[in-house]
Amino acid sequence: xxxFGTYVNTARRSLQAHDxxxxxxxxxxxxxxxxxxxxxxxxGQVAPPSEAATVRLARELxxxxxxxxxxxxxxxxxxxxxxxxxxxxxxxxxRELRDAPDHAVLRIVREVRDGDW
Amino acid sequence: xxxFGTYVNTARRSLQAHDxxxxxxxxxxxxxxxxxxxxxxxxGQVAPPSEAATVRLARELxxxxxxxxxxxxxxxxxxxxxxxxxxxxxxxxxRELRDAPDHAVLRIVREVRDGDW
DNA sequence: GTAAGTGTGTAGTGTTTAGGAAACATGACG
DNA sequence: CGTCATGTTTCCTAAACACTACACACTTAC
Numbered sequence: 001x002x003x004f005g006t007y008v009n010t011a012r013r014s015l016q017a018h019d020x021x022x023x024x025x026x027x028x029x030x031x032x033x034x035x036x037x038x039x040x041x042x043x044g045q046v047a048p049p050s051e052a053a054t055v056r057l058a059r060e061l062x063x064x065x066x067x068x069x070x071x072x073x074x075x076x077x078x079x080x081x082x083x084x085x086x087x088x089x090x091x092x093x094x095r096e097l098r099d100a101p102d103h104a105v106l107r108i109v110r111e112v113r114d115g116d117w
Numbered sequence: 118x119x120x121f122g123t124y125v126n127t128a129r130r131s132l133q134a135h136d137x138x139x140x141x142x143x144x145x146x147x148x149x150x151x152x153x154x155x156x157x158x159x160x161g162q163v164a165p166p167s168e169a170a171t172v173r174l175a176r177e178l179x180x181x182x183x184x185x186x187x188x189x190x191x192x193x194x195x196x197x198x199x200x201x202x203x204x205x206x207x208x209x210x211x212r213e214l215r216d217a218p219d220h221a222v223l224r225i226v227r228e229v230r231d232g233d234w
Numbered sequence: 235g236t237a238a239g240t241g242t243g244t245a246g247t248g249t250t251t252a253g254g255a256a257a258c259a260t261g262a263c264g
Numbered sequence: 265c266g267t268c269a270t271g272t273t274t275c276c277t278a279a280a281c282a283c284t285a286c287a288c289a290c291t292t293a294c
Contacts, residue, residue: 024241034284039242050282070204079200079208080192082215087187089222090214091196094207096229098199105206108225112213141271151254156272167252240291250281258273264266 002044004071009042011061031056048072119161121188126159128178139178148173165189 016022028038033053040046048054054072058065069076083090097105133139145155150170157163165171171189175182186193200207214222 020239023239025239033282034286035240036242036244036285037283043242045243046283047281053282064205066204066208070201073201075192075197075200075204076208079211080197082211083192083196084187084190086219086222087183087192088181089219089226090211091183091193093214093222093226093229094196094199096226097207097210100229102203102206104229105203105210108229109206109210109213112210112217112221112225140269142269150252152270153255153272153274154253160272162273163253164251170252236294238291238293241289243286243288245285245287247284248282251279252277253279254277255275256273257275259271261268261270263268 004048004068004073005042005044007068007071008057008061011063012042015061027057027060031060048074051077121165121185121190122159122161124185124188125174125178128180129159132178144174144177148177165191168194 012022012024012027024038024042025035028035031038031053033049037046037049041049048071049057051069051074054069054074055065055076057063058068066076066079083094097108129139129141129144141155141159142152145152148155148170150166154163154166158166165188166174168186168191171186171191172182172193174180175185183193183196200211214225
């Protein structure tokens with residue numbers, strides 16, 4: 001489960017190549033964790049960080065928080081809250097869509113966004 | 118946050134009224150926890166139990182596991198897995214549906230179930 | 235060549251999660 | 265009365281989570 005670490009490391013290094021403000025230490029400083037901790041995270045030596053830290057890291061590296069959370073084995077708590085408010089409804093919907101192809105889900109997203117209810 | 122406890126207590130007592138196999142002790146025994154623990158759960162003296170125990174409890178009391186998990190502040194891990202596999206897609210969908218009325222979501226569920234993709 | 239900056243290794247910490255064990259009090263039954 | 269069965273109380277804990285502190289080695293910049 002070190003998908004998370006390599007992903008972060010790759011993203012950071014690619015930024016670092018053009019901007020020396022993206023050293024491990026500086027990024028760690030900006031997202032508010034110790035450098036040693038971020039180092040271990042990047043090398044998968046510890047579990048992915050908390051949701052809050054993951055989101056700060058994603059923003060800092062200009063990555064999608066939901067994707068990074070997913071790599072860390074988590075689901076954003078605001079999504080969870082939506083589900084918890086109407087559990088039967090959303091549980092059914094999500095299970096129904098488990099095996100639906102991307103384009104089918106996307107079609108629904110668009111349908112909903114064009115709000116025809 | 119003792120919604121969970123009162124809900125469980127009410128459900129159990131209503132079963133117990135007609136069937137003495139639904140005493141706290143017997144239910145605890147069948148779902149594999151100590152009576153003292155279930156007692157504390159029902160009175161909100163401790164946090165809601167783990168996902169696994171919550172699901173066993175729901176099945177035992179013939180309640181919807183997703184609803185009980187929601188009352189316990191949790192979201193079923195199989196739903197989380199669906200989201201984690203395609204985080205961007207599902208995050209967008211769920212946020213889009215956050216404020217949609219029930220019937221709109223239900224319409225989509227039916228649409229998907231009648232699988233027209 | 236030294237000061238600054240880079241990443242890493244080791245050790246330890248406080249908090250939360252998810253309960254178990256055992257004794258206790260109360261009431262019903264025969 | 266004794267003995268079940270009921271729910272409750274107190275105390276304890278093992279493991280996981282989310283980090284910090286700090287010293288170390290190496291490179292680079294001036």
